[in-house]
Amino acid sequence: MATMQGVVLPGNSTVEFRDLEVPEPGHGQVLIRMKASSICGSDIRAIYRAHLGKGPEGYQPGIIAGHEPCGQIVKVGPGCKEFQSGDRVIVYHISGCGVCEDCKHGYMISCRSPSRSAYGWQRNGGHAPFLLAEENTCVHLPDSLTYVDGALCACGTGTSYEALCRVRLGGNDRLLITGLGPVGLAAAQLGKAMGARPILGVDVSPARRQLALDLGLVDEAFEAGAQALGQIQAVTGGRGCEVSIDCSGSPAGRLLALQGTRPWGRCVFVGEGNKVEFDVSPLLIHPQITLYGSWVTSLKHLEDLVEHLQRWGVHPEDTCTHQLPLKEAARAYELADQGQTGKVCLVFDG
Numbered sequence: 214m215a216t217m218q219g220v221v222l223p224g225n226s227t228v229e230f231r232d233l234e235v236p237e238p239g240h241g242q243v244l245i246r247m248k249a250s251s252i253c254g255s256d257i258r259a260i261y262r263a264h265l266g267k268g269p270e271g272y273q274p275g276i277i278a279g280h281e282p283c284g285q286i287v288k289v290g291p292g293c294k295e296f297q298s299g300d301r302v303i304v305y306h307i308s309g310c311g312v313c314e315d316c317k318h319g320y321m322i323s324c325r326s327p328s329r330s331a332y333g334w335q336r337n338g339g340h341a342p343f344l345l346a347e348e349n350t351c352v353h354l355p356d357s358l359t360y361v362d363g364a365l366c367a368c369g370t371g372t373s374y375e376a377l378c379r380v381r382l383g384g385n386d387r388l389l390i391t392g393l394g395p396v397g398l399a400a401a402q403l404g405k406a407m408g409a410r411p412i413l414g415v416d417v418s419p420a421r422r423q424l425a426l427d428l429g430l431v432d433e434a435f436e437a438g439a440q441a442l443g444q445i446q447a448v449t450g451g452r453g454c455e456v457s458i459d460c461s462g463s464p465a466g467r468l469l470a471l472q473g474t475r476p477w478g479r480c481v482f483v484g485e486g487n488k489v490e491f492d493v494s495p496l497l498i499h500p501q502i503t504l505y506g507s508w509v510t511s512l513k514h515l516e517d518l519v520e521h522l523q524r525w526g527v528h529p530e531d532t533c534t535h536q537l538p539l540k541e542a543a544r545a546y547e548l549a550d551q552g553q554t555g556k557v558c559l560v561f562d563g
């Protein structure tokens with residue numbers, strides 16, 4: 214039996230390597246040679262620093278981490294209907310029961326069956342040279358997109374796409390983004406492609422604000438703090454943005470997203486964790502704002518995203534500031550943990 218080394222996260226801000234067998238695909242499964250496996254904010258928040266996640270975010274110790282996998286199929290098990298050896302694929306990172314209402318809508322993320330398992334959380338993920346995946350969680354990666362593009366779509370960019378579709382962002386809208394980490398950068402990239410103008414970003418980190426400006430993804434990047442709301446109002450005629458999205462997951466970021474939403478506008482929260490407290494009448498009811506929550510995406514919308522990226526000529530990889538080999542996983546996690554970079558991605562040779 215061939216063996217390989219993969220990354221596990223003990224939950225004390227370190228990375229460990231574990232030996233495991235290269236798996237054989239069973240019925241309806243494929244074996245994928247990993248090409249890119251990026252790090253998501255959830256990996257840092259719920260696993261790397263400490264194993265804080267519960268339920269769907271409960272990390273099972275010893276599981277190979279990485280829930281943004283992208284690679285090339287090298288072996289297909291019996292009963293596979295769509296994919297073949299050689300196909301380039303993104304892995305939708307949750308394997309649901311396949312038969313519940315949520316799964317039938319493609320939202321395996323929301324599956325409540327005990328059999329639901331997420332790659333990198335409850336079943337082995339992408340931080341190893343090979344990944345065993347269910348065929349029904351694979352999405353074709355077009356030739357015009359890179360493996361790093363695909364990895365980013367598997368969670369972060371997919372999450373942004375879902376949220377912007379949920380709030381029906383379009384060319385009539387101004388877009389406010391609180392939090393310019395990888396998900397916020399993806400929201401800016403997609404928002405721009407969808408025609409939103411201008412795009413305003415807010416972040417605590419000067420490096421992240423500068424990155425968003427350098428990439429040409431935001432028209433303004435404001436420092437988080439008491440002055441930010443006034444700056445948003447100053448560039449929107451005192452009204453705020455028609456659409457806002459919180460990607461910070463911080464109480465202050467959420468509040469600012471809501472405050473910076475124009476009356477009758479739409480606000481969506483995707484940044485995870487924490488709480489928010491606000492005066493409901495003046496900030497939500499009286500300005501007639503619709504507030505959404507949005508969690509990851511569906512298989513269908515992941516396919517839609519890939520199709521649109523291809524048509525738009527947009528590459529999520531542009532927001533990836535650090536690509537490191539698997540053996541430098543410890544460094545990759547340190548970088549992602551510092552919250553000053555764009556996306557960090559593990560990449561594989563060949």
Ligand SMILES: [Zn+2]
Binds near residue numbers: 253254255256368369
């Ligand atoms: Zn994620």
Ligand SMILES: [Zn+2]
Binds near residue numbers: 309312314321325
């Ligand atoms: Zn299900």
